[in-house]
Amino acid sequence: MSVMKNKCTFLTILILGFAANVLAQQSEEVTSVLEVFRITVNEDGEEISVPSTEVAPGDLIEYRLTYTNKLDESITQLYPILPVPIGMEFKIESATPSLEGASLSNSGNTFQRLPLTRQVRQPDGTTVTVEVPSREYRRLRWMVPSLDAGDQVILVARVKVINN
Numbered sequence: 001m002s003v004m005k006n007k008c009t010f011l012t013i014l015i016l017g018f019a020a021n022v023l024a025q026q027s028e029e030v031t032s033v034l035e036v037f038r039i040t041v042n043e044d045g046e047e048i049s050v051p052s053t054e055v056a057p058g059d060l061i062e063y064r065l066t067y068t069n070k071l072d073e074s075i076t077q078l079y080p081i082l083p084v085p086i087g088m089e090f091k092i093e094s095a096t097p098s099l100e101g102a103s104l105s106n107s108g109n110t111f112q113r114l115p116l117t118r119q120v121r122q123p124d125g126t127t128v129t130v131e132v133p134s135r136e137y138r139r140l141r142w143m144v145p146s147l148d149a150g151d152q153v154i155l156v157a158r159v160k161v162i163n164n
Helices: 002-026
Strands: 030-041 047-051 060-069 075-078 081-083 088-096 103-105 117-121 127-131 139-141 144-147 152-161
Touching (some): 060 144
Antiparallel strands (some): 030 047, 088 152
């Protein structure tokens, strides 16, 4: 029953978290499409990607977010955001284009460049800076400097489904 609950939770969070961003972008004639794939490896060691609507703990999931500029002119400073649902661990090295120029958030609305850090108070009262574990990342934001009329950009990121 918990696997089914994880599947439903994943889909609900994915749909709700992404819907607001898609609607905002489409009203400006910039459309976005999110595809979700489960990544497996065959006996030859080659990766296979299969469209997926269900996930289970241990699965490697790849998001492909495509933005298309349907305007007659270029746009600049596009900031696509990919939500990372609870129960998923973002795989930092998987982002394409690379995370140079991108930022991440573990709180929802405050973005930082990698590595994400936070202040932690020690038992002796001192404060130290520690890196935030990637399983706590909740949103990934790329910065697309420009997107010409009729062009598209495909943003890719992978997450691992973890047990909560």
